[in-house]
Amino acid sequence: MGLLQIIILVLVALSATSVVLTRDPLPQSMAASFYGLLLGILFFIFQAPDVALSQIVVGAVALPLMILLALAKTRGRAE
Amino acid sequence: MSRRGRLFVFVAGALGISALFVWGFSGLPDFGVQPSVYGEQLSERAVDERHATNVVAATTFDYRGLDTMIEEFILFSAVIGILLLLRAQRDEEEDAPHDMAESRRPLPTSDAVRVFGLGLIGPTILFGTYVVAHGHLTPGGGFQGGVVLASGLLLVYLAGEFLSFERLAPEKLMEATEAVAAWTYVAVGLAGLVAGGLFLTNFLPLGRIGDVFSAGMIPLINVAVALEVAAAFVLLSDEFLEQAVLVRKRDRS
Numbered sequence: 001m002g003l004l005q006i007i008i009l010v011l012v013a014l015s016a017t018s019v020v021l022t023r024d025p026l027p028q029s030m031a032a033s034f035y036g037l038l039l040g041i042l043f044f045i046f047q048a049p050d051v052a053l054s055q056i057v058v059g060a061v062a063l064p065l066m067i068l069l070a071l072a073k074t075r076g077r078a079e
Numbered sequence: 080m081s082r083r084g085r086l087f088v089f090v091a092g093a094l095g096i097s098a099l100f101v102w103g104f105s106g107l108p109d110f111g112v113q114p115s116v117y118g119e120q121l122s123e124r125a126v127d128e129r130h131a132t133n134v135v136a137a138t139t140f141d142y143r144g145l146d147t148m149i150e151e152f153i154l155f156s157a158v159i160g161i162l163l164l165l166r167a168q169r170d171e172e173e174d175a176p177h178d179m180a181e182s183r184r185p186l187p188t189s190d191a192v193r194v195f196g197l198g199l200i201g202p203t204i205l206f207g208t209y210v211v212a213h214g215h216l217t218p219g220g221g222f223q224g225g226v227v228l229a230s231g232l233l234l235v236y237l238a239g240e241f242l243s244f245e246r247l248a249p250e251k252l253m254e255a256t257e258a259v260a261a262w263t264y265v266a267v268g269l270a271g272l273v274a275g276g277l278f279l280t281n282f283l284p285l286g287r288i289g290d291v292f293s294a295g296m297i298p299l300i301n302v303a304v305a306l307e308v309a310a311a312f313v314l315l316s317d318e319f320l321e322q323a324v325l326v327r328k329r330d331r332s
Contacts, residue, residue, distance in 0.1 A: 001110060049218035050135040053210070057226035062312060065233070069319035 008042045029067040036060035130285040131215040131294035140220070140297045140304075144279040147300075148264050151307055155261045158311045162254075165318045188238070196238025203231035211305040215294040221301040225308025232313050241320060250317060253310045260306035267296050267303070 015035040022028040036059025043052035080088075108114045125137040139147045207227035214220030236244035271280035279296075286293030 050133070050220065050223070053219055053223040054226075057223055057230070061230055062226060065316060066319060069316070069323050072323040073319070 004045055008038070008045050012038050012042050025067065025071055029064045029071070032067070033060050033064035036063065126288060129281060129294055129297065130288045131297055132289060133215055133217060133220070135218070136215045136220050136297055136301070137294070140215075140300045141279070141281050141295075144268070144300070147304070148268065148279075151261060151264055151304060154308065154311050155257065158257065158314055161315055161318055165322055193238045196234045200231055200234045200238070203234060204228060207231055207305075207309075211301055212291055212298070214301040215297040216289065216291070221304025222308050224301075225305040226312055228305065228309040229312035229316070232309075233316055236316075236320065244320075245317070248313050248317070250314065253314045253317070256306055257310035257314065260303045260310065263303035264300055264307070267300055271296065 012035070015031070015038050019028060019031045019035050022031045037056060039059055040052045040056035043055055113119065121138055121142065122134050125134040126132060129137045129141055131137040207224045210219035210227055211221055211224030214224065232244070232248050235247055268279040271282050272278045274280065274282035281295040281297070283295035283299070285295050292298070
């Protein structure tokens, strides 16, 4: 396994842990977005660019967007 | 349950799961070893047989095209589910479209976001179109490009107003696009059945390797999937945005 692969694996593990340790949903969605981006880079480094693209568009863009919108909805109701 | 009891349940569960993990991972093939011949066969043949330089696209949209078609309908039904679930309920009503209720009007969109958003709309749409059109040549394809196209439309919301977003991508048009595009995939498959005797037979001329118009029906399916996915994601975000922006409980308005 190459150095680059080890680095990205460690980074993904760290950012995944940080997503779990972030308790407030708003920062958590940002952490999840960053984690999705790193996971995309991991797929790219492991020579799966097709999957990397899907991962980036869904994990780093679409999922956090849905979470943010759901948060906007529920927080508005709680007020 | 007492603290001790909870700790006991946790430790028992954690031990059980780690045992299963170790057991499962010890049976995995070594790193980088490809135990099945399927992948090797496809990498060797796809370019010659289908004239598609992106073997992944040849696999997902041709050799295994039926799988992808069903995956497409998973997204299709998921979006229908969301549309049903988030429709305006009896005790809700939709305000005349304006961004956010007065009571929690957020800070106005900053000029920086507007400028960057507006500037990015064009390049994003162009990039999405490129990813779709070259799906059979380079990494990318209908799904990825479709989401990129949808995010290009969402930038209109980010940089402008919900209203202009709705006007640019009206719900009815998106619903129709999604349905027609989803069934286009099936129609291509049926055409293959008629022309070649098998569902999803690649019956179109394969063209020259590396050309945009090559690989037979793969680019066609890519475009259909791209439209389906783009419309699905726009509908999803539109529905969530409507919930967050427009729908208010009657007693609150």
